[in-house]
Amino acid sequence: MFRFEEPTCASCQKKIEANExxxxxLVYPKRKGMTEVKAWLRNEGVFIVRLVMEKQHKNEHFNRMLVFTFYYFTPAYYEVQ
Structure with a gap:
């Protein structure tokens, strides 16, 4: 009946395959009710592929550790105390 474009990753533009x-x-809905899940995701959701999300998470964790290491292991930190 209707043809919709396949969902794609917002970051890498890769087409999302079935069972991936x-x-x-998503934004939490303000109304209660029943809906078709795929249609709701297609209309309201922003998709991100698992591999891209894991890569972003690792980069954020690495950046936090880098700041921690830089702050606590610099000579200036120990001179002040």
Missing amino acids: EVYVK
């Missing part, structure tokens, strides 16, 4: 793990960013 993805993360979906």
Whole structure:
């Protein structure tokens, strides 16, 4: 009946295949009711492929550790105390 374009990753523009793990960013709905899940995801969601999300998470963790290491292991930190 209707043809919709295939969902794609918001970050890498890769087409999302059937049974592929993805993360979906959604806004919590203000109304109650029943809906078709795929249509709701397609209309309201932002898809991110699992591999992209893991890579972003690792980069964020690495950046936090880098700041921690830089702050606590610099000579200036020990001179002040």
